[in-house]
Amino acid sequence: MIAIGIRYLNGWSMAATAEGSDKSTAEWPPHPDRLFMALAAAHFETDRDPAERTALLWLEQQPAPALHASMDRDVSRRAIVTHYVPVNDVVPPRSAENATPKQVAEGLLLLPERRLRQARQFPVVVPKNDTVHFIWPDAEPGEGIRAALAALCIKLTCLGHSASLIQGWIESEPPAPTMQPVNGSGLPLRVAGAGRLTQLEQAYNESERLAWIALESAIANTKGAARKKLREEQEARFGKGAPPSRRPPPATAIAYALTPPNSQSSPRRYSAIAC
Incomplete structure (x- = not known):
């Protein structure tokens, strides 16, 4: 068994459910693929230890994890307010000597009074319990894999928006799952699968x-x-x-449902569902 615990240090989670342009709905619980992408980012943004890559390749091969998280009745959702924020910087000319008129105009857009603004929304969930566990009860990593995943967890800084700060760790005694994968209907959650790390690398280009x-x-x-x-x-x-640098393609979604009381069942591999 291996489990990863995360704690929302601000007491709330900021992440949008939608993959497209609609960012008005807050995601809860956090999707397992979101955790995988955060672990991959921690690997790529630091020293890229080969052991960490091996651990990520191992993790993407595992069945979808069970989750322990506050249920929907135990979370509150912040009212959505539209904000207008500066767009990403255009590429300024490297020197006035060889700048074209178009490059000069683009450079002027960096000035505070000329910065373009774009409507943005920041959906937030405030769970009763600020800690979430992702649990793989049947996974048996070797000590090298476990140590590499522990190193990646220490490097985690956020889950979802960069303001959604977290602490991550390997949990030796996780609580009982509150949700787990099921065949049939349920809440669709995105999960990492075989080849996900390669997809992320190709998207970043x-x-x-x-x-x-x-x-x-x-x-x-x-x-x-x-x-x-x-x-x-x-x-x-x-x-x-x-x-x-493109957005990664959406991961496969599978159905999750509340864990029945006193259930001893373990997560297994399930079919993808449309979502």
């Missing part, structure tokens, strides 16, 4: 992004014909802009 940054740096440090040649090489490979 790191190798292409790093290659583009390297060419940008080389172009900035050369002049004349050499710069023109590098710029042509860059445009031939990437077009006019930097290669995108």
Whole structure:
């Protein structure tokens, strides 16, 4: 058995249920795939220990976990208020010397009085219990896997929005599950499956992004014909802009239901459901 505990340090969770443009509904309980993506982010944003990658590949192969979390009747939801926040920065010109009129105009948009604003919503759930457990009762990791997952849990900072701060750890004695996967109808929760880590890597498109940054740096440090040649090489490979970092595709969703009282059943592999 292995279990991961997370505690919402602010006492609330900020995460949107919808994968699309509608971000007005707060997600509860946290989906298992959200935890997996947070663990993957902790791995990629630090020293990328090979043991951690091995642990993530092991974890994505496990059956969907059971959950212990406050039930819907024990959570409150903050009223949704629309905020207007600055959009992501446009790429400013590297120097006035070679900036086009369009680049100058884009650079001016960085000024506070010209920053564009976009409507955003930040749905929040306040659970009665600020701690959630993800439980794999039949999983038997080796000591190396367990240690690597423990190291990743220590690195966790948020689950959902970056303001939704958490503490994570490996729980040796988790409480009994309140929800677990079922065949048939239930609450659809996204779960990581085999190949999920590769999907996340491909969506981030790191190798292409790093290659583009390297060419940008080389172009900035050369002049004349050499710069023109590098710029042509860059445009031939990437077009006019930097290669995108895409949102990862939605993970498979399966049905979860409340755990019957005194149930001793264990989570197993279940079929995906439409959601």
